[in-house]
Amino acid sequence: MAKDKPTTTLQVETFADHHVITQPNPLRKVLRRVAEKDLDDPVARAEKALAGLSGEFKNWMGIEADRLTAAHAAILKGGFTDFTREELFRAAHDIKGDAATFGYPSAGAAAESLCRIIEHAPDLDEVPSELIAHHINAIQAIVRERTRLDTASMASELSRKLRGVADEYLLHVNRNRPEHLEAILAPSIVPGE
Amino acid sequence: MFRIDFNKLRFLLCDDNPHMRRILRTLLHSFGAREVYESEDGATALEMYSHYVPDIVITDWSMPIFDGLELAQMIRQPESKGNPYAPIIMLTGHSEKRRVTVARDAGVTEFLAKPISAKGLYQRILNVVANPRPFIKTKTYFGPDRRRNISNTYIGPERRVGGEAEVLQQPSLLDKARTTL
Helix, strand or coil, X not given: CCCCCCCCEEEEEECCCCEEEECXXXXXXXXXXCCCCCCCCHHHHHHHHHHHHHHHHHHHHHHHHHHHHHHHHHHHHHCCCHHHHHHHHXXXXXXXXXXXXCCCHHHHHHXXXXXXXXXXXXXXXXXXXXXXXXXXXXXXXXXXXXXXXXXXXHHHHHHHHHHHHHHHHHHXXXXXXXXXXXXXXXXXXXXXX | CEEECHXXXXXXXXXXXXXXXXXHHHHHHHHCCCEEEEXXXXXXXXXXXXXXXXXXXXXXXXXXXXXXXXHHHHHCCXXXXXXXXXXXXXXXXXXXXXXXXXXXXXCCCEEEECCCCHHHHHHHHHHHHHCCCCEEECCCCEEECCCCCCCCCCCCCCCCCCCCCEEEEEECHHHHHHHCC
């Protein structure tokens, strides 16, 4: 598509304080109509391909969890700086986004709780060190103990309780910061499907 | 029912996490895409954007130094020599309203919340291919129309001033960008 020589023109409608710019859809040529009974299902094909990668997920999740632990260790050694805070946040944020895909949704939930602490605590040096450490340890435990039969519900319960404790702390320390309270209490508005 | 010929599309992926890039690449290839370019930071992605002129950009938000939000802002420069109109799909672990509003105002076309799914990614791509929105240019914004619901009775903040439109035909900036390559 990108190699084609397009011959499109823009239509610009000019109003008092804005322009509306419309161009013929440059990607229209890649759409083709197929019969309703068409058996080719690209989504199913992609899900199958993703399942083919699943043998690597445990290793990937271990790497992500170790990166989080390393970021936490740097903070225990040298305290919070802009750099160490960012490293911890990014490691937790990646787990929040990746863990469910890798088959560790409870680790993702615990990582999300940790992200909320880092984002909304007024002073990270004042956050009880156990609160952060419990999140790191929980994520490590969920990742390492996943093969045990009884750990799925335990992992879910662990991340749920961590989130409860973290939210209680955040609501308390942000009681006079309405913009943070609003963000803490607001539901997600991004559609996932 | 419509299908997309993915083998005719050129994608640019930008994510600093190698695992997520691998997943995205796997999904796009299994959809049928052949041309998938990857970068691990926004600055490299911007260079690749100018060089390869992708049809669709898929970017993470959180990246060191030059993030996905800045990448979207740099692409959406109406006076630039490159193509400012390419659809931008933002993958985000950020799902708070404030964050989403900021990204929308940077000109992002579609959002896809992590954890990623094949269905979610396919639907976003189908949407930008089949249902492109017009672009709006104001003093403070250039990007896809942020109003997905057409309502002539809207009287809230940032109401656009209407009136009689003056319609001009102009060469596409996308064409300009491609003819300079």
